[in-house]
Amino acid sequence: MTTCIKKEILLKAENINLSYDDKIILRDINFCIKDIVRMDVKQGQVVSLIGRSGIGKTQLFKILSGLQKPTSGTVKLHNNQTVKAGDMGVIFQNYYLFEWRTVYYSLLLAAKQNDVLKGKEKETIEQYAADFNLKDELKKYPQQLSGGQRQRASIIQQLLKGSDFLLLDEPFSGLDVCMLDKVTNLLLQVSTSDELKTLIIVSHDIITSVAISDTVLILGSENGKPGATIKKEIDLIERDLAWKKDIKQEKAFIETVEEIKDCL
Amino acid sequence: MKKIFLPFGKISKQTLIIMIVLQVIVTLLVWQTTSDGLIPKPGNVATAFGQLLTTKLFIDNMFVSLALTLKAMLYSIIITLVFAYLSVIPFFKSIAQLIVKCRYLTLTGLIFIFTLLTKDGSELKLSLLVFGIVPFFTTSFLSVIINIDKQEYELCKTLGYNNWQTLYEVIIVGKADQVFEILRQNFAISWLMITMVEGLSMSEGGIGTLLIKYNKYNDITNVVALQLVLFLIGLCFDWLLGLTRHWLFPHSKLKQEVAS
Numbered sequence: 001m002t003t004c005i006k007k008e009i010l011l012k013a014e015n016i017n018l019s020y021d022d023k024i025i026l027r028d029i030n031f032c033i034k035d036i037v038r039m040d041v042k043q044g045q046v047v048s049l050i051g052r053s054g055i056g057k058t059q060l061f062k063i064l065s066g067l068q069k070p071t072s073g074t075v076k077l078h079n080n081q082t083v084k085a086g087d088m089g090v091i092f093q094n095y096y097l098f099e100w101r102t103v104y105y106s107l108l109l110a111a112k113q114n115d116v117l118k119g120k121e122k123e124t125i126e127q128y129a130a131d132f133n134l135k136d137e138l139k140k141y142p143q144q145l146s147g148g149q150r151q152r153a154s155i156i157q158q159l160l161k162g163s164d165f166l167l168l169d170e171p172f173s174g175l176d177v178c179m180l181d182k183v184t185n186l187l188l189q190v191s192t193s194d195e196l197k198t199l200i201i202v203s204h205d206i207i208t209s210v211a212i213s214d215t216v217l218i219l220g221s222e223n224g225k226p227g228a229t230i231k232k233e234i235d236l237i238e239r240d241l242a243w244k245k246d247i248k249q250e251k252a253f254i255e256t257v258e259e260i261k262d263c264l
Numbered sequence: 265m266k267k268i269f270l271p272f273g274k275i276s277k278q279t280l281i282i283m284i285v286l287q288v289i290v291t292l293l294v295w296q297t298t299s300d301g302l303i304p305k306p307g308n309v310a311t312a313f314g315q316l317l318t319t320k321l322f323i324d325n326m327f328v329s330l331a332l333t334l335k336a337m338l339y340s341i342i343i344t345l346v347f348a349y350l351s352v353i354p355f356f357k358s359i360a361q362l363i364v365k366c367r368y369l370t371l372t373g374l375i376f377i378f379t380l381l382t383k384d385g386s387e388l389k390l391s392l393l394v395f396g397i398v399p400f401f402t403t404s405f406l407s408v409i410i411n412i413d414k415q416e417y418e419l420c421k422t423l424g425y426n427n428w429q430t431l432y433e434v435i436i437v438g439k440a441d442q443v444f445e446i447l448r449q450n451f452a453i454s455w456l457m458i459t460m461v462e463g464l465s466m467s468e469g470g471i472g473t474l475l476i477k478y479n480k481y482n483d484i485t486n487v488v489a490l491q492l493v494l495f496l497i498g499l500c501f502d503w504l505l506g507l508t509r510h511w512l513f514p515h516s517k518l519k520q521e522v523a524s
Contacts, residue, residue, distance in 0.1 A: 086424030096415040100515050113424050143518040
């Protein structure tokens with residue numbers, strides 16, 4: 001088993017409830033994400049939030065990102081401050097970018113929001129563009145990019161903004177096998193770029209999400225109770241299923257996937 | 265051939281040109297054969313059109329009208345932008361909405377009030393035009409603002425923008441190309457109003473004055489020829505504004521290509 005320790009709490013969701021009129025969407029959501037420390041590795045955190053379509057994943061996604069206020073409850077970050085819009089890097093399902101800005105200018109706008117990059121925005125953008133194979137696309141408009149290029153541009157934009165958290169809404173949706181591998185590698189690359197980097201992946205693609213995660217949160221409804229809640233939290237490190245290549249063939253992995261499916 | 269009658273059918277540029285040419289020829293033939301003594305025949309209109317373009321009277325009047333229209337459009341778009349941008353601030357929202365409703369007012373009923381408020385004919389025409397155009401410009405631009413994709417605002421929020429930065433990025437910068445589209449779409453309204461407004465103060469001339477004079481003497485051939493000139497100038501402006509928009513904002517052309 002890979003040795004690691006879980007240290008301080010990076011994010012804590014406490015008693016999150018969301019309802020519209022009388023309809024309860026989310027109920028008693030509680031979980032926390034801790035900093036995982038591994039020897040000799042800059043190991044970030046990758047948490048998958050899995051649930052059926054229409055269960056309330058997007059609502060929880062928006063609450064976590066600070067774009068929507070819950071009816072009650074709070075999402076707190078490691079500095080004990082309640083999350084607000086702008087604290088998290090958010091990558092929407094369709095990788096939205098400002099259509100009127102070139103990729104370079106979009107990235108520059110994000111970099112300018114990051115005080116740490118002051119004076120070295122241009123170099124940092126070029127470095128990221130080179131790392132993410134997007135150097136030739138910097139002068140293009142979003143309409144001229146392929147889906148994969150848009151996704152990478154969106155990720156760089158949110159990384160340049162400097163947030164430790166990156167929330168991704170259905171990042172594997174509609175990708176072919178080849179692109180799926182590229183995207184998972186890209187996310188792993190991001191997760192190991194910094195010790196505090198935390199990826200929260202909201203998805204209904206169980207196999208791909210679990211394969212790159214260290215923790216799985218299952219969002220589902222419980223018998224007789226309205227609204228969705230976190231039904232189960234699976235620690236993949238404990239099961240020795242985290243940070244491994246070709247994990248998908250392992251028996252324990254297949255069993256875990258089946259366990260998640262049964263839980264949905 | 266079947267495609268030209270098929271809903272959403274796509275035809276080549278060549279087919280489109282042939283189709284338009286044929287439609288024009290058929291229209292001219294119908295016009296030629298059905299027009300009697302009162303309605304001038306296409307040939308007579310074409311001759312009058314050629315003669316009109318070379319007369320100093322027409323050129324002078326045309327410049328008067330164009331100058332007035334452009335001046336009115338410039339003032340109107342400035343007023344529109346100020347109120348449209350401010351419409352996202354609750355205090356100014358009701359004012360912007362009132363301007364939109366003002367498009368139901370008729371200019372004819374306001375001539376006397378504007379005559380009292382302005383010092384000369386030139387000012388009267390300009391103020392009437394601006395008053396007439398602004399509600400239409402504002403209606404178009406507010407509709408652009410209302411239909412902004414929610415994700416544009418959400419992206420700003422995720423980047424940590426405050427409300428003023430969001431207003432600047434999404435509405436002022438992001439929708440700048442739409443200003444040209446609104447000008448293009450509403451140029452027809454301005455052009456329609458100019459002929460009416462110019463009839464109020466005829467001393468300075470203009471296309472409207474010319475039209476009234478020709479109508480007064482039942483010179484229908486010149487009236488139709490003048491209409492043709494107005495139509496062609498309208499088309500020219502339409503093309504020029506579209507071209508300027510694509511040149512200043514290249515993404516607008518890409519957006520159009522993706523949509524088509």
